[in-house]
Amino acid sequence: MTDQPNPFDPAAIAAETVAHNTRLEAELAEASPVNEVPPELTRKARAEGLGVFPLGGPLEGSNWAAIPGAPGGPGRVRLSLPPERAARGTYLHLHGGGWTIGAPEQSDRHNQRIAAATGCRVASVHYRLAPENPWPAAADDCEAAALWALETSDGPVVIGGESAGAHLSAVTLLRLKARGLAEQVAGAVLNYGIYDMRMTPSMANWGERYFILSTPVTQWFIRNLLAGGEDRADPAISPLMADLAGLPPALIQIGTRDPLLDDSLFMAQRWQAAGNRAELAVYPGGCHAFDMFELDISLASRARQDAFVNACLGP
Numbered sequence: 327m328t329d330q331p332n333p334f335d336p337a338a339i340a341a342e343t344v345a346h347n348t349r350l351e352a353e354l355a356e357a358s359p360v361n362e363v364p365p366e367l368t369r370k371a372r373a374e375g376l377g378v379f380p381l382g383g384p385l386e387g388s389n390w391a392a393i394p395g396a397p398g399g400p401g402r403v404r405l406s407l408p409p410e411r412a413a414r415g416t417y418l419h420l421h422g423g424g425w426t427i428g429a430p431e432q433s434d435r436h437n438q439r440i441a442a443a444t445g446c447r448v449a450s451v452h453y454r455l456a457p458e459n460p461w462p463a464a465a466d467d468c469e470a471a472a473l474w475a476l477e478t479s480d481g482p483v484v485i486g487g488e489s490a491g492a493h494l495s496a497v498t499l500l501r502l503k504a505r506g507l508a509e510q511v512a513g514a515v516l517n518y519g520i521y522d523m524r525m526t527p528s529m530a531n532w533g534e535r536y537f538i539l540s541t542p543v544t545q546w547f548i549r550n551l552l553a554g555g556e557d558r559a560d561p562a563i564s565p566l567m568a569d570l571a572g573l574p575p576a577l578i579q580i581g582t583r584d585p586l587l588d589d590s591l592f593m594a595q596r597w598q599a600a601g602n603r604a605e606l607a608v609y610p611g612g613c614h615a616f617d618m619f620e621l622d623i624s625l626a627s628r629a630r631q632d633a634f635v636n637a638c639l640g641p
Contacts, residue, residue, distance in 0.1 A: 333582055333608040333609065333610045334582055334608070334610075335610070338610035338611075339582075339610045339611030340610070340611065340622060340623070342621055342622055343610065343611035343612070343616075343621060343622075343623055344611060346613075346619060346621055347537075347583060347611060347613055350378060350537070350538075350613065350619075351536075351537055353378055354378065354536050354537065354538070355536070357377075357378075359536050359540065359542070359543055360424075360427070360543055360546075361542055361543045361545075361546035361547075365426050365427060365455075365457070365550075368426075368427050369427050369428075369429075369455075372423075372427060372428065372429075372432060373429070373432070378538075379615070379618050380618065380619070380620075381432075382432050382433055382434060382435040382436055382618075383431045383432050383433060383434025383435055384431035384432075384434055385434040385435060385438065387406065387407075387434070387438055388404055388405060388406045388431065388434040388437065388438060389404070389405055390402050390403070390404055390405070390452075391403050391404075391405050391449075393470065393471060393474040394474070395470045395473065395474065396466075396467055396470040396471070397463075397466045397467070397470060398454050398459070398463060398466065398467055401451075401452070401467060401470055401471060401474070402430075402452040403430070403449040403450060403451055403452065403471055403474075404430035404431055404433075404434070404437070404449070404450040404452065405447065405448070405449055406434060406437040406438045406440070406441045406447075406448040406450075407441055407447055407448075408441045408442060408444075408445045408446065408447070409441075409442055411445060412480065413441075413445060413446060413447035413479075413480055413481065414444075414445040414446065414480070414481045414639055415444075415445070415446050415447070415479060415480070415481030415482040415483060415484065415512070415638075415639045416446060416447045416448075416449060416475045416478075416479035416481070416482075416483045416484070417437075417440055417441075417444065417446040417447070417448045417449070417483075417484050417485075417486065417515075417635060418449050418451065418471060418472055418475045418483060418484070418485045418486070419433065419437055419440075419448055419449065419450040419451065419486060419487055419491070420450075420451055420453070420468055420485070420486070420487030420490075420491035420492075420494045420495050420498070421433050421450060421451075421487060421488070421490075421491045422487065422488040422489030422490045422491045422492070422615070423455075423489070423490055423491075424489070424490050424543075424544075424546075424547030424550070424551075425455060425456045425464055425490045425494075425547060425550060425551045426455055426456050426457065426547055426550045426551075427455070428455075428490075429452070430450035430451065430452050431450075433450050437450055439628070440631075440632065440635070443632040443635075443636075444632055444635045444636050444639065445639070446484070446635065446639070447479070447480075449471065449475060451467060451468055451471040452467075453467035453468055453471075453494070454467055456550040456551045456553065457549075457550040457551075457553055460550070460551060460552065460553035460554060461551050461552050461553070461554065461556055461563065464494060464551075465494060465497050465498070465501070468494045468495075468497070468498045469498055469501045469502070472485060472498050472501075472502060472511075473502075473507075476502075476507060476510050476511075481639060482512035482513075482638060482639050482640065483510065483511050483512060484511070484512050484513040484514065484515065484635050484638050484639070485498060485499060485511055485513075485514050485515075486513075486514055486515025486516065486517070486577075486631075486635075487515070487516075487517065487519075488517040488518060488519070488615065488617075489517070489518055489519060489520065489586075489614070489615065490519075490520065490547070491517075491519075492515075492516040492517055492518065492519025492520070492521075493519050493520050493521060493565070495514055495515070495516060495519070496514070496516060496519065496521060496565035496568075496593075497562070497563075497565055499511060499514060499573050499574070500561070500562070500565055500568050500573075503572055503573065508572055508573055508574065509572070509574075511574045512574060512575075512638040512639065512640075513574050513575050513576065513577070513634065513635065513637075513638030514573070514574055514575070514576040514577070515576070515577050515579075515631055515634065515635065516576055516577065516578045516579070516590070516593065517578075517579045517580075517617065517627075517631075518579065518580050518581065518584050518586055518590060518614055518615065518616075519578075519586065519589060519590065519593070520544070520586050520589050521564060521565050521566040521589045521592070521593045522558075522564045522566040522567070522589060522592075523548050523551075523552065523558035523559075523563055523564045524558045524559060524564065525541070525544065525545075525548075526566075526586070526588035526589050526592060527588050528584075528585055528586065528587045528588035528589075529541065529544055529585045529586055529588065529589065532585040537583070537585070537613055537614070538613055538614040538615055539584075539585045539586070539614050540585070541585070544585070565593075566589070566592055566593055566596060569600070570596055570597055570599075570600035570602060571600040571601055571602070572600075572601075572602075573597065573600070573602050574602070574638075575602065575603040575604070575605075575638065576594075576597050576602065576603070576604045576605070577604075577605045577607065577630065577631060577634040578590050578593060578594045578597070578604055578605065578606050578607070579606075579607045579608075579609070579617075579627055579630065579631070580606075580607075580608055580609070580612070581608070581609045581610075581611065581612015581613055581614070581616045581623070582608060582609065582610055582611060582612060583611050583612060583613045584612060584613060584614045584616075585614065586614065590606070590608075591606070594606040605634065607627065607630050609623040609626065609627060610623070611623070612627075
């Protein structure tokens with residue numbers, strides 16, 4: 327399943343990664359867990375570049391565009407275009423943040439890099455956030471954006487995201503499949519996603535140790551999303567439970583120090599068992615959202631993603 331020799335061996339973790347994890351966990355120990363802070367305060371802090379994640383935008387060179395058909399009102403995407411050439415396809419990006427925090431413009435740096443490396447038009451979806459807008463608001467917005475991308479793209483479409491955005495990517499693909507449109511998507515990028523709202527063993531057993539995520543933090547995110555008491559085993563909500571046949575090739579990436587490790591391991595197996603192609607890349611010592619930091623494993627993850635997207639786009 328992986329192309330790396332025993333990435334779960336602690337000896338495989340680079341000294342750089344060990345040092346980063348130690349610093350990060352110490353910093354988080356001095357902060358209130360996100361589930362103990364009102365979402366609007368965390369959103370404000372993220373927009374101001376506060377907290378543990380480097381500020382990724384807004385940046386010049388990315389701009390808002392309206393899209394029709396969004397069920398919650400006028401839809402928007404944040405467009406990052408390839409420099410000095412016509413786009414050869416579209417990468418539809420769904421940002422992370424536990425369906426509760428995060429915004430497309432905070433991914434401008436990330437998405438401008440993808441646009442330059444692949445020649446894609448990168449469109450990051452402004453979906454509605456929980457708890458103010460619980461299920462299925464975010465999924466509805468992402469589906470509307472995917473339909474827009476398929477209608478307007480000059481070239482193949484790849485759908486991808488990280489964390490909650492990887493979950494929404496899988497959900498969106500399943501919705502497109504129900505419409506008979508999944509074969510029009512060239513690929514999927516699923517970075518350290520959550521795919522089972524009941525929580526897989528690695529997530530459920532993690533405990534209160536606050537390392538970007540914790541079991542209580544993830545439980546809080548899920549409660550924000552599923553405020554109506556939805557069935558957490560519903561395949562429409564937990565894509566790990568769905569019939570995955572007929573979905574496009576996927577790149578699934580995860581770090582070994584991520585509480586959501588099992589979600590990616592299980593999803594990669596199920597993706598392949600359904601007859602699809604799945605590439606699983608496991609990064610020794612990678613924490614949740616490790617690719618947001620400047621580490622060697624982050625550079626490797628980004629390069630792997632760029633290569634996958636380029637392969638999906640074709641010559």
